[in-house]
Amino acid sequence: MALLEIENLHAGIGEIEILKGVSLSVQKGEVHAIMGPNGSGKSTLAHVLAGHTAYTIFEGSINFDGSTLLEMLPEFRARAGLFLSFQHPVEISGVRFDQFLRASYNSIRKSQNEPELDPIQFNKVLKDKLGQFEIDPAFIQRNVNEGFSGGEKKRMEIFQMALLEPKLAILDETDSGLDVDALREVANGINNFRNPDHAIVLVTHYQRILNYLTPDFVHVLMDGRIVKSGNADLARQIEEHGYDDFLEISRTNEK
Amino acid sequence: MTAQKSTSPDSYDKAFSLINPIDIPWVDALRRSAFKKFQELGLPTQRRGNEPWKYTDIRKLAKHEFQPVLEHKTVSDQVVRDHSIIAGPSHLAVFIDGTFSPSHSSVNDLPKGANFSSLASAFHSQDILVEDKISRYSGYKAEAFTALNTAFIEDGAIITLTAGTVVKAPIHLLFITTSHKHEVAIHPRIFVHLEESSSASIIESHTGIQGNVYLSNAVAELLIDSNARLNYYKLQRHPTNAFHITNTEAIVNRDGYFSCVNIDLGGDIVRNNLNTRMAGEGASTKLNGLYLTTDKQHVDNQVIIEHIKGNTRARELYKGILDGQSRSVFHGSIIVREGASGVDAYQVDKNLLLSNQAEADTKPAFWVYTDDVKCGHGAACGQIDDDAVFYLRSRGLDEITARQLLIHGFIAEVIDSIENPDLRDHVSDLVHSKLEQWLLV
Numbered sequence: 082m083a084l085l086e087i088e089n090l091h092a093g094i095g096e097i098e099i100l101k102g103v104s105l106s107v108q109k110g111e112v113h114a115i116m117g118p119n120g121s122g123k124s125t126l127a128h129v130l131a132g133h134t135a136y137t138i139f140e141g142s143i144n145f146d147g148s149t150l151l152e153m154l155p156e157f158r159a160r161a162g163l164f165l166s167f168q169h170p171v172e173i174s175g176v177r178f179d180q181f182l183r184a185s186y187n188s189i190r191k192s193q194n195e196p197e198l199d200p201i202q203f204n205k206v207l208k209d210k211l212g213q214f215e216i217d218p219a220f221i222q223r224n225v226n227e228g229f230s231g232g233e234k235k236r237m238e239i240f241q242m243a244l245l246e247p248k249l250a251i252l253d254e255t256d257s258g259l260d261v262d263a264l265r266e267v268a269n270g271i272n273n274f275r276n277p278d279h280a281i282v283l284v285t286h287y288q289r290i291l292n293y294l295t296p297d298f299v300h301v302l303m304d305g306r307i308v309k310s311g312n313a314d315l316a317r318q319i320e321e322h323g324y325d326d327f328l329e330i331s332r333t334n335e336k
Numbered sequence: 337m338t339a340q341k342s343t344s345p346d347s348y349d350k351a352f353s354l355i356n357p358i359d360i361p362w363v364d365a366l367r368r369s370a371f372k373k374f375q376e377l378g379l380p381t382q383r384r385g386n387e388p389w390k391y392t393d394i395r396k397l398a399k400h401e402f403q404p405v406l407e408h409k410t411v412s413d414q415v416v417r418d419h420s421i422i423a424g425p426s427h428l429a430v431f432i433d434g435t436f437s438p439s440h441s442s443v444n445d446l447p448k449g450a451n452f453s454s455l456a457s458a459f460h461s462q463d464i465l466v467e468d469k470i471s472r473y474s475g476y477k478a479e480a481f482t483a484l485n486t487a488f489i490e491d492g493a494i495i496t497l498t499a500g501t502v503v504k505a506p507i508h509l510l511f512i513t514t515s516h517k518h519e520v521a522i523h524p525r526i527f528v529h530l531e532e533s534s535s536a537s538i539i540e541s542h543t544g545i546q547g548n549v550y551l552s553n554a555v556a557e558l559l560i561d562s563n564a565r566l567n568y569y570k571l572q573r574h575p576t577n578a579f580h581i582t583n584t585e586a587i588v589n590r591d592g593y594f595s596c597v598n599i600d601l602g603g604d605i606v607r608n609n610l611n612t613r614m615a616g617e618g619a620s621t622k623l624n625g626l627y628l629t630t631d632k633q634h635v636d637n638q639v640i641i642e643h644i645k646g647n648t649r650a651r652e653l654y655k656g657i658l659d660g661q662s663r664s665v666f667h668g669s670i671i672v673r674e675g676a677s678g679v680d681a682y683q684v685d686k687n688l689l690l691s692n693q694a695e696a697d698t699k700p701a702f703w704v705y706t707d708d709v710k711c712g713h714g715a716a717c718g719q720i721d722d723d724a725v726f727y728l729r730s731r732g733l734d735e736i737t738a739r740q741l742l743i744h745g746f747i748a749e750v751i752d753s754i755e756n757p758d759l760r761d762h763v764s765d766l767v768h769s770k771l772e773q774w775l776l777v
Contacts, residue, residue, distance in 0.1 A: 131730045135722075159732035171727040175745030181728070184741065188732035224745070241731070 082147070084109050084280050085130075085249055090141035092129045098139060099125045101305035107249070110277040114291060114316060115284045117302035118324045123284045124168060126302070127253040130282075131165035132158050146248060159185075160192035162248030166238040166255050173225035178237070179207060181225050182244060189245060210244050213273065215266060232263035239270035250274065251282045256290035268293030288320040303331035347401035348374070348484070351521070355404045355488055360459050362467050363489070370476050370486035377480040391665040391697045392636040397579045397605055402521035402551045404488060405433040409514045411545075416440045419512050419543045421571060424758035425505040426539075427452070432512055434522035435491050449501030450536070455492035455525055466494065470527060473557040473585045479609065481581045485523040485555040492525030497534035497564075506537040506569075506756050511554070513578070515547020526556035530564035530592075537567040537756055543602075546575040556584045560592040562616060567595050567755055571763065573602040576633060580606045590616030590645075597754055598625040598637065598654075599763060601770060606635040614641065614648035614676075625654035626750040628770055629662035629694070636665035639683075646676040646706075652683035655750050657743060658694035659774050668700040670711060677708040684714040688746050690774065736775055743771055 085107040093099040099122045107113055117123050129136050130143065132155035143150040148161060173181070179200075186206070187197040198206065211218055216236065226234050235255055242250050252271070256264055271281065272294050283296065291299075291313065299315040300307045301324070308330040309315065318326070352371050358364060379398045380389040409432060416430055429452060430440035436454035443452040458466045476486040493509050511524050530536060542552055552574060560566050566586075574580050580603040588594045600606050612621050627635040641650045656664045666685040687696035700713035720742055728738035747767065754760040 131726075133726055154735075155726060155729040156732050156734050159730055165730050167727065167730075171721070171724045173724055173727075173742065173745055175748030176741055181731070181741070184733055184737065185728075185731035188734070188737075192732070245731070 083107060083144075084146055085282070086144040088142050090126075090129070090143065091139040092125060092136050092141070093139065094125075094136060096137070099305055100129070102141070103302070103305070103307055105300065105307065107280050107282060109248070109280055111298065112275060112281045112283065112294070112296045113298045113300065114296040115282060115300045115302050115307075116286070116288070116316065116319055119286065121302045122305040123286070123302055124253055127165060127168075127251050127284050130251050131155055131163065156188065159247075160189050164242050164245055164247035164250045166235075166242060166250065166252040168254040168257065170226050170234040170238055172227045172229070174227055176225050178221045178223060178225050179204065182207065182221075182241065185241075185245065207244070210240070213243065214240050214270065216240055231258040232260065235259060235267055236263065236270070239267050239274075243270060243274055246279075248278070249280045249282065251284065253284045254286065255283070256285055256287065264290060265293060288316045291316045301327050303327050306331065350401070351403050352487060354406065356490060358459060358490070360462075363459055366471060367487050367489060370471075370483045370489075373477055374480055374483035374487050377478075377483055379480055388638060388667070391667075392605065392607060392634065394605060394607075397551065400519050400549060400551070403518045405435075405516065405520045405522060407516065408435060409433060411440075411512060411514060413440065415512070415545070416510070420508070420510055421539065421541055421762045422506060422508050422758050423762065426758075427503070427505060427507045428510060429454075429493055429508065430510045430512065431491065431493075431524060433514055433520070434511065434524055436493075443507070446507075447501065447503060449498040449534070450503045451496045452507065453494045455494055455527075456490065458494050469529070469557070469559075470525070473559065473587060474555050474583060475585070479583060481553050481607075482555050482583045485525060485553050485583070488521070488523040489525055490523065492527070494527045495536070495538065496529045497531055497536055499532040499534060501531075501534040503536040506539050506759065508539045508541065511540075511542045511552070513544035513550050513552055513574070515545050516550070517548070519549045519551075521551040521553060524552070524554040526554070528556070528566065529559045530561060530566050532561045533563045534561075535565035537569070539569040539571065539759060541569075541571040542574060542580060543572075544574045544578055549577050549579070551579045551581070553581045554583070556582070558584065558586040558594070560586065560588045560594050562590040562592060564589075565593040568597075569754065569756075569759060570596065570598045570608070572600045572606065573766070576602055576631065577604055578602070579604055582607070583609045584611070586610075586612045586621075587615050588612065588619040588621060591618040592616060593620050595622040595753075595755075596624070597750070598623070600627040600629075600635045601766060603635070604633060606633070607638070608636070609638045609640075611640045612642070612650070614643045614645060614650065617645045617647050619645065620649040621651070622753070623650070623652045624750050624753045626747055626767070627654075627656045627664055628767065629656065629664055630659040630774060631662060632660065633662040634664075636667075638667045640669045640671065641681065642671045642673065643676045643679045643681065644673050647678040648676065649679070650681040650683070653750060653753070654685045655747050656685075656687040656696060657690065657747065657771070658687060658696055659690040661691070661693040663694065664696045666696070666698040666700070666715075668713070669703060670701070670713075671703040672706055672709050672711070674705045676706050679706075679709040679711070681710070682712045686715070686746075687717040688743065689717060689719050739775055740771060744768065
């Protein structure tokens with residue numbers, strides 16, 4: 082059985098339909114890239130998967146690891162092993178990263194009937210994980226994302242993913258706004274996370290992050306529908322010709 | 337303030353006739369003079385054209401006939417412990433219904449150079465300094481509640497530190513008001529003088545026992561000499577049917593430092609006038625505040641910083657969390673007098689509204705009469721950021737925990753500004769347990 086099975090998903094904001102029938106199947110260990118131009122519904126798909134309450138579901142179903150995802154609150158999705166890396170991570174004043182990460186880590190452990198970690202135990206886990214990243218430990222003492230650059234925020238999102246070890250990571254435009262060095266570092270983080278137990282859905286506008294990590298599948302999302310699926314070659318095709326090639330398919334689907 | 341309408345309720349004539357006489361000519365004269373002034377000023381129930389009271393309606397307070405405390409009560413050590421706030425070492429002075437209670441207090445262990453005395457005993461010591469200083473700094477001639485406090489002056493605290501004296505443990509002034517058959521008013525009076533290069537932490541804490549309505553009307557005069565440092569804390573957690581008015585006057589001389597953290601967790605109508613005069617070059621002040629209001633509570637902070645001398649620095653940060661139909665007012669005025677160049681002043685008030693019916697009025701203002709100053713201000717009112725809640729939930733935190741974390745984050749800056757760790761932990765616990773109650777409803 083697939084880890085994630087989206088069937089005929091129609092969703093949007095208020096009464097406006099943005100996703101107009103998306104179906105997608107992701108197996109354990111796979112990396113899927115969902116590519117599309119602005120406004121195609123990429124971020125909507127990412128947010129709907131994570132359970133953002135601002136979105137309306139009109140039709141369709143999502144099965145995640147044997148559970149009916151759409152019936153689950155965002156925190157239960159997280160505890161079940163779903164992770165969203167935000168396009169715009171929120172800054173939270175007065176809450177330190179270590180404090181927030183421990184609360185997050187423990188909420189997931191608790192749901193798995195594992196004992197929660199006290200600050201000393203947790204700091205050890207943090208320290209081990211930090212060693213695998215080029216992250217200044219001082220960052221962890223700072224308020225969540227406060228005053229961080231775009232690149233630093235994305236790097237911290239990937240760090241959180243590595244720490245929480247979800248079954249499925251949805252990465253929403255994790256590559257946007259990054260310079261080459263930051264992009265490489267983020268891509269390395271994703272590659273290190275990749276293993277037969279983890280699945281990744283990478284939502285992106287540009288092909289460039291795919292220079293550093295090769296997806297198993299590429300899907301083109303246009304106007305709320307997946308209009309084409311293929312392997313990594315499809316991403317290169319988009320790099321060369323843009324999304325215009327797929328406009329025709331999208332229009333045909335409309336009829 | 338000229339527009340304050342004279343209401344002068346007769347009840348105060350009756351109350352004034354009931355007070356315990358103090359058989360010292362200057363005290364008696366001061367009381368009479370202040371009462372006359374109070375009658376002229378009246379309670380500031382008129383709001384139209386009366387800027388300092390524009391957003392605070394005290395007609396509800398004015399309706400009560402508050403009497404002086406005539407029947408003196410005792411409380412158990414347990415009650416004192418329950419209301420005390422310091423777990424660690426402190427010099428405790430307990431006042432029951434405004435009267436100093438030596439048996440509950442531990443102010444005899446102050447280091448050499450530091451002196452505590454109750455106001456009542458100081459009156460009788462005929463210390464000329466007391467006569468010289470009491471009411472010299474507080475403007476009872478212009479402020480009705482200060483006039484009322486001065487008219488009913490009876491007891492309080494006098495703390496003096498001679499030059500160079502350092503008091504490490506905080507001096508904790510604990511005012512507990514008990515419930516009486518009549519609606520009573522207590523008028524605590526505090527005078528602090530830190531001589532040159534001395535330093536102390538003082539906690540003025542007001543609390544009470546749930547029961548009949550009462551008025552707590554405190555006045556504090558704080559004199560900080562050159563290079564002296566005063567960390568002052570005001571913590572108020574009256575029952576929610578009590579009225580609480582404070583007038584705090586601080587004078588900070590050359591290179592002196594004054595910090596004040598004002599925390600309001602209880603009360604019905606609460607009004608804090610905090611006036612800080614930067615009277616010497618190089619003086620600096622840090623004024624922080626936190627208020628948590630719910631139901632129909634009303635908390636009003638009027639904070640005036642007057643930069644008389646140049647190269648003085650002020651930082652002001654007030655934060656409020658409002659639930660229910662509660663209301664807060666913040667009116668911050670920073671005045672920079674002519675010739676006071678090199679002033680660096682910044683004031684911020686931020687409010688988090690947890691309910692649609694809560695209202696925060698915030699008005700930071702500057703009055704600058706000189707060039708070469710650096711001044712800034714900010715104000716904000718908002719609700720909990722839904723995107724931040726979602727961010728935390730997407731990491732596994734349930735909604736209530738997420739909201740709690742965000743609220744605690746919002747006020748962390750003010751809590752962290754409490755330098756004394758015991759007090760900080762205590763305030764943090766009080767605030768957290770209060771918020772927990774609200775969020776779980």
